[in-house]
Amino acid sequence: MLDCHDLTFHYRRCDPGETPDFCFTFALPPGECLAVEGPSGSGKSTLLALLAGFLEPGGGRLTWRGRDLLGLPPWERGITTVFQDHNLFDHLPVWINVGLGLAPDMKLSREQQARIREGLAEVGLAGLHDRLPGELSGGQRQRVALLRALLRGSPLLLLDEPFTGLDEATRQGLWALVRRQKAAGVAVLLVSHDRDDIEALADRRCRLDSGRLV
Numbered sequence: 001m002l003d004c005h006d007l008t009f010h011y012r013r014c015d016p017g018e019t020p021d022f023c024f025t026f027a028l029p030p031g032e033c034l035a036v037e038g039p040s041g042s043g044k045s046t047l048l049a050l051l052a053g054f055l056e057p058g059g060g061r062l063t064w065r066g067r068d069l070l071g072l073p074p075w076e077r078g079i080t081t082v083f084q085d086h087n088l089f090d091h092l093p094v095w096i097n098v099g100l101g102l103a104p105d106m107k108l109s110r111e112q113q114a115r116i117r118e119g120l121a122e123v124g125l126a127g128l129h130d131r132l133p134g135e136l137s138g139g140q141r142q143r144v145a146l147l148r149a150l151l152r153g154s155p156l157l158l159l160d161e162p163f164t165g166l167d168e169a170t171r172q173g174l175w176a177l178v179r180r181q182k183a184a185g186v187a188v189l190l191v192s193h194d195r196d197d198i199e200a201l202a203d204r205r206c207r208l209d210s211g212r213l214v
């Protein structure tokens with residue numbers, strides 16, 4: 001269970017009233033997907049950054065299966081985040097970008113190489129292994145980023161509008177991949193405005209309002 005209790009945050013340089021004092025409380029069991037909705041500026045990225053460890057909260061508690069995450073740096077939290085801007089390495093071909101999810105030192109076993117090939121085919125990118133991210137469309141880059149995240153096998157997956165702008169068939173293929181992760185026990189927090197994405201994946205949904213999850 002991801003247990004987030006009264007996790008508080010305020011952007012220091014903001015005048016009081018300019019942005020809300022954030023205070024997040026929710027629980028997310030393994031294998032479940034919680035959808036978070038909220039208008040632009042309501043704090044969705046702030047929440048993800050706090051969970052992933054890129055922002056430091058003022059107070060509160062964040063544990064995964066009883067283990068305190070707040071004292072841990074992002075790379076030790078067991079959390080993988082797929083950001084809106086994809087975070088791909090522009091100078092590295094598609095298959096290496098994906099492979100970094102499996103082995104950061106790129107010492108890939110035969111089995112891992114086969115998983116990358118299979119994964120690329122599954123997300124409709126067979127044949128694009130050697131392209132650079134700059135030679136892909138926005139939706140194709142999105143699929144590379146999502147595949148890299150899924151192959152990493154983290155127990156917690158944070159998805160920030162991961163399916164925006166993709167065609168129906170591609171989206172359904174990616175939903176199937178995320179559902180498979182859920183079935184394997186991965187807890188998914190999905191930031192999305194899209195009703196279809198939410199209905200396809202979410203077990204529960206909440207909305208960000210005045211810095212709180214309701």
Ligand SMILES: Nc1ncnc2c1ncn2[C@@H]1O[C@H](COP(=O)(O)OP(=O)(O)OP(=O)(O)O)[C@@H](O)[C@H]1O
Nearest residue numbers: 011014018019038039040041042043044045046047
């Ligand atoms: N580095 C920062 N310094 C000061 N204020 C910030 C900073 N980053 C975000 N904010 C403010 O905090 C609030 C929440 O921003 P956040 O990016 O979390 O919203 P969001 O829900 O992800 O928005 P969007 O859907 O537009 O991406 C906004 O009012 C924003 O202006």
